[in-house]
Amino acid sequence: FDDGFDYPYYPDVQWQDMGFEFHGTTPATTGHGPAEHEPGVSEFTTNISNLMFDMPEAPQVELEEKDRGGNALVQTFYEGPARCKCCTNWVEKPPPGIPEATQDRYDQAAIRIYRKKGGTKMYGSILSQRITEIEIQSPVIIKAIQPLLTEVGMPVHSERHGLVMSSPFKELYFAHPKILNLVQQYEPGSLERTHLDILAQTLGELFADVSREVTDLNAEKRTSFEYLWTLFPKDIIVYSRMHGLDRLYQVITAEQNKECFHVLCRYVCFNGERFGTARAGFHIQMFNGYKPISELLVFPLGFHSDPDLEERLADRGLGVLDFQGTSYRNYNGSAIAAKNDEDEEYDKDEKLKSYHVTGRVIIDPFAFEKFEPGCVTVLEKVEGAKERSEAEKSQQSSISAIFCDLAKESRKGHRPSIEMQQLNTTRLRKQRECLCLMSPMLPGFSLKIKKWLSFYVDNITTVSWNEEAYDHLVLPENTKSLLRTFVGKHGQSRAKYPDDVVGGKAMLQHLEYYQGIIFLTTNLLGSIDEAFLSRVNLHIRFPALSATSRRAIWTNFLNRLLFFDRPSMAQDDDPGTQPVVTYASDLAPEDLDSLAEWNLNGREIKHVVKNAHLICHYGHLNMSLDRLTEAIHITTPFAGKVSPDQRA
Numbered sequence: 001f002d003d004g005f006d007y008p009y010y011p012d013v014q015w016q017d018m019g020f021e022f023h024g025t026t027p028a029t030t031g032h033g034p035a036e037h038e039p040g041v042s043e044f045t046t047n048i049s050n051l052m053f054d055m056p057e058a059p060q061v062e063l064e065e066k067d068r069g070g071n072a073l074v075q076t077f078y079e080g081p082a083r084c085k086c087c088t089n090w091v092e093k094p095p096p097g098i099p100e101a102t103q104d105r106y107d108q109a110a111i112r113i114y115r116k117k118g119g120t121k122m123y124g125s126i127l128s129q130r131i132t133e134i135e136i137q138s139p140v141i142i143k144a145i146q147p148l149l150t151e152v153g154m155p156v157h158s159e160r161h162g163l164v165m166s167s168p169f170k171e172l173y174f175a176h177p178k179i180l181n182l183v184q185q186y187e188p189g190s191l192e193r194t195h196l197d198i199l200a201q202t203l204g205e206l207f208a209d210v211s212r213e214v215t216d217l218n219a220e221k222r223t224s225f226e227y228l229w230t231l232f233p234k235d236i237i238v239y240s241r242m243h244g245l246d247r248l249y250q251v252i253t254a255e256q257n258k259e260c261f262h263v264l265c266r267y268v269c270f271n272g273e274r275f276g277t278a279r280a281g282f283h284i285q286m287f288n289g290y291k292p293i294s295e296l297l298v299f300p301l302g303f304h305s306d307p308d309l310e311e312r313l314a315d316r317g318l319g320v321l322d323f324q325g326t327s328y329r330n331y332n333g334s335a336i337a338a339k340n341d342e343d344e345e346y347d348k349d350e351k352l353k354s355y356h357v358t359g360r361v362i363i364d365p366f367a368f369e370k371f372e373p374g375c376v377t378v379l380e381k382v383e384g385a386k387e388r389s390e391a392e393k394s395q396q397s398s399i400s401a402i403f404c405d406l407a408k409e410s411r412k413g414h415r416p417s418i419e420m421q422q423l424n425t426t427r428l429r430k431q432r433e434c435l436c437l438m439s440p441m442l443p444g445f446s447l448k449i450k451k452w453l454s455f456y457v458d459n460i461t462t463v464s465w466n467e468e469a470y471d472h473l474v475l476p477e478n479t480k481s482l483l484r485t486f487v488g489k490h491g492q493s494r495a496k497y498p499d500d501v502v503g504g505k506a507m508l509q510h511l512e513y514y515q516g517i518i519f520l521t522t523n524l525l526g527s528i529d530e531a532f533l534s535r536v537n538l539h540i541r542f543p544a545l546s547a548t549s550r551r552a553i554w555t556n557f558l559n560r561l562l563f564f565d566r567p568s569m570a571q572d573d574d575p576g577t578q579p580v581v582t583y584a585s586d587l588a589p590e591d592l593d594s595l596a597e598w599n600l601n602g603r604e605i606k607h608v609v610k611n612a613h614l615i616c617h618y619g620h621l622n623m624s625l626d627r628l629t630e631a632i633h634i635t636t637p638f639a640g641k642v643s644p645d646q647r648a
Helices: 100-107 139-151 170-183 191-206 208-219 225-231 309-320 365-371 390-395 398-409 418-428 432-436 477-488 509-513 547-563 589-596 602-619 625-635
Strands: 020-022 071-079 109-123 126-136 163-166 222-224 237-242 245-256 260-270 275-285 290-292 327-337 354-363 441-446 451-456
Touching (some): 071 191, 109 139, 109 191, 170 191, 170 225, 222 225, 225 260, 245 309, 260 398, 365 441, 547 589, 589 625
Parallel strands (some): 071 109
Antiparallel strands (some): 222 290, 237 245, 354 441
């Protein structure tokens, strides 16, 4: 309809044929007597009856005589003989056109129905005409149902006097049960009751066939492409598998064309600064015949066969609340390449690169946003109602509203403070639906493969620390004691001992902001800036190893081989005998003394032991001084033994 209005659009979505539009007309008129209900209207049922709501106070409207839409009647028009190639010729009854003299009478109708040729029913040799558009002219009806249409996702501008909706009239379908409840709030015979009775009767006739078909299909847990839209009202919770994981989403909008059905959803996630809702889109390709609902790419949660699914996903969501800061953890499982948790338009055939990760990882959503700026998760707006458009308001939900207060407490561009993390946890623990919708993917960095990835929360575990590592540290005892004291008391005495007389210096702020303990190692001490060195609290210098220190390191690394499975190796001289694997405890003291004579550092000794072990393992040989000496020549060909005066 070319009525001069700019029709609303949905941000971030480029979909066509929204299924409704607004028609600007002049004000409407007084009603006449009430129309009678047709049998069966009150018996209308739908699969979304659980979406009933607390009814607002019924609005009242006063009309003057001969206003547009003032008569409580329905006027139907038919597609007549074509007069041009671009417009439809609407007629009161086929074939004559609409007389000019009767235009005023038509304008007074509360509801106008338009039918086009192309129905599927035949009456003798005459093809029926299907309803393609409904125009609600009555300001009484528009004002009464405006909040109901907004709830089902159709923004209604109060300053517009006419509503034009196109087939399949999904907003009216989803609002139908609420409209029937609204009718009962008005006194019989009142102006509002009279006009709403006409609407209820019209909808009952309009959706009679659809309701029966959908009820039967839902009972059989299957659907057709034609009726897919009936499964996805606004705000319904739906299920899908994303990257092989069970996920729940909340529907924002659902649109259909001849080839594809599009569902736009929201989910809950943490972007490093705050919790909020983000969007994910799904495409269901057109299919013929009927299909089990549970085989769809995305489908309502009520059709899932696992009764414990929500409980499991809520527990998983609780686990995400533990990772609002920087966490050093262990990981074992698949991880997704550094990319948004979901693309806005999701294609099930798209293959995101995954890695099998084992070992230490750093979970840090805030740093991920900084180091991977092209992969940020865009959260939905949480501004007040005045800043949102009518289309944006119609897409809001109770879940979106939860994060408005949390967003006000957060600081843009900063990590959440400890207090803010506790506030987030306290509030979201009480929001079960938010926990179920929580994304299980947490951005972080793999220390093993040196990549930013998204890690699955259920594969993250605490680090099992090596309690013997301190004992194997080759340092003077007084240095080791100082190191243990420094680490053990970290963060406990900051209030008593300020860092500087003048606070807030700008130099090297990133280093000073870090709240944990950083171990830095280098063999280029002379190249480090003095300003950087001044920020280091404890300096430990490793001098050249003495023979005693080298002997201790050889012993430590050889004993660590006990943690590996002992291979089935044969003796050199007799392949049939039971193998005997020699470790440090089996080597003679003079063998260890001989190894300590080689001028090697700790890293070189580690590589020698590793290579010697591989040689023995794959060659089915025993480890001995000769094997270790052979590994020294292979690993560090330029190494030599120290002079006798350096062996102390």
